[in-house]
Amino acid sequence: MNAPLSPSDTLRTALAHLLDGLPPKAAAQAVERLIVNYRGRTPTDAPVLRDRSDVVAYAAYRMPATFEAVCAALEAFARAVPDWEPGSHVDVGGGTGAATWAVNATWTGGRPVTVLDWAEPALALGREIAAAHPDLKPTEWQRSRIGSALTIESTDLVTISYVLGELTDADRTAMVDAAATAAQAVVVIEPGTPDGYARVIDARDRLIAAGFHIAAPCPHSAACPIVPGEDWCHFAARVSRSSLHRQVKGGSLAYEDEKFSYVAATRFVPAPAASRVVRKPQIRKGQVLLDLCGTGTPTAKDAATTALAATDAATPAPTTTEATTIAPAVTSGADADGGNRPGTGPVPTLGRTTVTKRHGPLYKAARDADWGDAWPPPTGDDDRA
Numbered sequence: 001m002n003a004p005l006s007p008s009d010t011l012r013t014a015l016a017h018l019l020d021g022l023p024p025k026a027a028a029q030a031v032e033r034l035i036v037n038y039r040g041r042t043p044t045d046a047p048v049l050r051d052r053s054d055v056v057a058y059a060a061y062r063m064p065a066t067f068e069a070v071c072a073a074l075e076a077f078a079r080a081v082p083d084w085e086p087g088s089h090v091d092v093g094g095g096t097g098a099a100t101w102a103v104n105a106t107w108t109g110g111r112p113v114t115v116l117d118w119a120e121p122a123l124a125l126g127r128e129i130a131a132a133h134p135d136l137k138p139t140e141w142q143r144s145r146i147g148s149a150l151t152i153e154s155t156d157l158v159t160i161s162y163v164l165g166e167l168t169d170a171d172r173t174a175m176v177d178a179a180a181t182a183a184q185a186v187v188v189i190e191p192g193t194p195d196g197y198a199r200v201i202d203a204r205d206r207l208i209a210a211g212f213h214i215a216a217p218c219p220h221s222a223a224c225p226i227v228p229g230e231d232w233c234h235f236a237a238r239v240s241r242s243s244l245h246r247q248v249k250g251g252s253l254a255y256e257d258e259k260f261s262y263v264a265a266t267r268f269v270p271a272p273a274a275s276r277v278v279r280k281p282q283i284r285k286g287q288v289l290l291d292l293c294g295t296g297t298p299t300a301k302d303a304a305t306t307a308l309a310a311t312d313a314a315t316p317a318p319t320t321t322e323a324t325t326i327a328p329a330v331t332s333g334a335d336a337d338g339g340n341r342p343g344t345g346p347v348p349t350l351g352r353t354t355v356t357k358r359h360g361p362l363y364k365a366a367r368d369a370d371w372g373d374a375w376p377p378p379t380g381d382d383d384r385a
C-alpha cells in the first residue's frame with residue numbers, strides 16, 4: 001500500500017491540477033497581472049482577488065510560498081509549546097487557505113477550522129482545494145471584512161498570514177486586537193522585508209500589551225533589540241519552483257527561498273528558545289559563526305564580538321576573534337514568563353558567537369544549524385543528520 005501523501009504533497013498535487021486545461025501562456029499572463037496589481041499597492045476598498053483567474057494565479061504562484069513560510073513559523077512555534085496543540089483554528093484574511101494547510105502539516109488531525117476573507121473567489125477556490133484533504137474538507141469558508149466591525153469567534157489559534165500589508169493602520173490594529181481577544185495563540189506572518197518586519201513588530205507590541213507572551217522567534221517578550229531602520233528580523237523557507245514559476249520568472253533553479261518575518265504569541269506561558277540563529281550561519285575552516293538573538297548580560301568578551309551587519313544575511317562577516325558565548329546566559333532576574341514585566345526579565349542580546357572544533361558535539365550541531373533554528377539545539381536535536 002502506498003504511504004498517504006503529506007499535506008504538502010497533497011497541496012502541491014491539488015495546485016498542479018488547477019492549471020490543467022489552462023494554456024500555459026494564459027496562466028503566466030494571469031500571474032503577471034497579479035504581480036502588477038500587488039506591486040506598490042496601498043490598501044484598497046475592494047478585494048484585489050476579483051475573479052477565478054486571479055485566484056488561480058494567486059494559488060498556483062504564491063500559495064506554495066506562503067504555505068512554506070507559515071509551516072516554518074509554526075514549526076518554530078510548536079517547539080516552544082511542546083505540550084499544546086490547537087483544538088480549533090481561525091485563519092483571518094485566509095484567502096485560498098495556505099495557513100490551514102500549514103496548521104494541518106504542523107499538528108496532524110482534524111479540528112474545526114474557519115477561514116475569513118472578503119474575496120469570495122478566493123474562498124471558493126480554497127474550498128475546492130481543501131476538498132483534496134479529508135481533515136480540511138469540513139473547513140468553513142466565510143466572507144468577512146477586516147475592519148473595526150471584525151469579531152472573531154473564540155478559538156485556540158488565529159493565523160494572520162500575509163495580510164497586514166493589505167490593510168490600513170486602523171484595520172490592522174482592529175484585526176490584531178480582535179485576534180488577541182479571541183485566541184489562546186496568535187501567529188502573524190509577513191513578507192521578510194523591512195516593512196513586513198515593522199508590521200510584525202507592531203503586532204508583537206500589541207499582543208504583549210494585551211497580555212500575550214512571545215513564543216517564537218524571539219527568546220523573550222522584551223523589546224526587540226534590533227535598532228529600527230538599521231536591520232530587520234527575517235527568515236527563509238525553501239520552496240520548490242513549479243513550471244509556472246519558471247515560466248514567469250525565467251531561469252532554471254529548482255527552488256527559491258521565500259523570505260518572511262513572523263511572531264507567535266500565546267496567552268499561556270511558552271518555553272521559547274534560549275536563543276535563535278538570525279542569519280545564515282557562516283561555515284569557515286574549523287569554525288562556525290552564528291548570529292544569535294538571545295538573552296543575558298553581555299560580557300566584556302561578548303561586547304567585543306561583531307554586531308550584526310546592517311544589510312543582508314549574505315554580507316561577508318568581518319573577522320571575529322575567538323569563541324565567545326556558546327549558550328547565552330539568562331540574567332538571574334529572569335522571569336519564568338520570558339520577561340513580560342519591564343525591568344525584571346532577561347536582557348535581549350544580539351551578537352555573533354563563534355563555535356569551534358574544540359566545542360566538540362556543539363561544533364557538529366553548529367555545522368548543522370540553519371538560519372531560524374533555536375540555539376543551542378534542543379535536546380535530542382544535536383545528532384541531526
Ligand SMILES: C[S@@+](CC[C@H](N)C(=O)[O-])C[C@H]1O[C@@H](n2cnc3c(N)ncnc32)[C@H](O)[C@@H]1O
Nearest residue numbers: 066093094095098117118119145146161162166
Ligand atoms: C496576500 S493574500 C494572503 C492570503 C493567505 N493568508 C496566504 O497566506 O496565502 C491577502 C488576503 O487578505 C485578504 N484581505 C485583504 N484585505 C482584506 C479585508 N479588508 N478584509 C478581508 N480580507 C482581506 C485578501 O482578499 C487576500 O485573500
